Amino acid sequence: MNTKNNKRHRDSVEKIEKAFIELIQDNELKNITVSEICKQTGLNRSTFYANYLDVYDLADKMREKLEQEFNEEFADRAVAGDGAVRMFRHIKDNQLFYKTYFKLEQEKSVDSYVYDLERADKDFGNRNIGYHIEFFRCGLNALIKMWLGGGCIESPEEMAEILKQEYGGRK
Numbered sequence: 001m002n003t004k005n006n007k008r009h010r011d012s013v014e015k016i017e018k019a020f021i022e023l024i025q026d027n028e029l030k031n032i033t034v035s036e037i038c039k040q041t042g043l044n045r046s047t048f049y050a051n052y053l054d055v056y057d058l059a060d061k062m063r064e065k066l067e068q069e070f071n072e073e074f075a076d077r078a079v080a081g082d083g084a085v086r087m088f089r090h091i092k093d094n095q096l097f098y099k100t101y102f103k104l105e106q107e108k109s110v111d112s113y114v115y116d117l118e119r120a121d122k123d124f125g126n127r128n129i130g131y132h133i134e135f136f137r138c139g140l141n142a143l144i145k146m147w148l149g150g151g152c153i154e155s156p157e158e159m160a161e162i163l164k165q166e167y168g169g170r171k
Helices: 007-026 034-041 045-051 055-073 082-093 095-107 117-124 129-149 156-166
Strands: none
Touching: 007 034, 007 045, 007 055, 007 095, 034 045, 034 055, 055 095, 082 095, 082 129, 082 156, 095 129, 129 156
């Protein structure tokens, strides 16, 4: 039996995720089919449907997995100072991961971005916090996307300095 924790199940899920990541790089989500994924992986449609409702469910689960991996990697680090260098280094070392995430993020209708409200209260007294969160999120995402799109030419240290300058040098 192909239960959730056995090796065969994990291998099947990994194959499906790998095929999806490859396909999403050059295709819009709406153009990716279960048949295409199954053909690329050599798996049956029943194996796909045992794990996902459809391609959109797969995309949602991949997005959640990527967010969880990022959050685990940076749970104890602020996106300032050395934390920013570490973040940009991680992005440079895992470009496909981040390109996939941002591609999936474009398809996402609800934003689950988590923001450090304690820091916001310290820096801004929570005045107009909703605007600040959206401004920072969009700005940081745009900065990262632009850097990824250019092939990560600048060093992580240079990118951290750009972020620091744009964010006003808050500590």
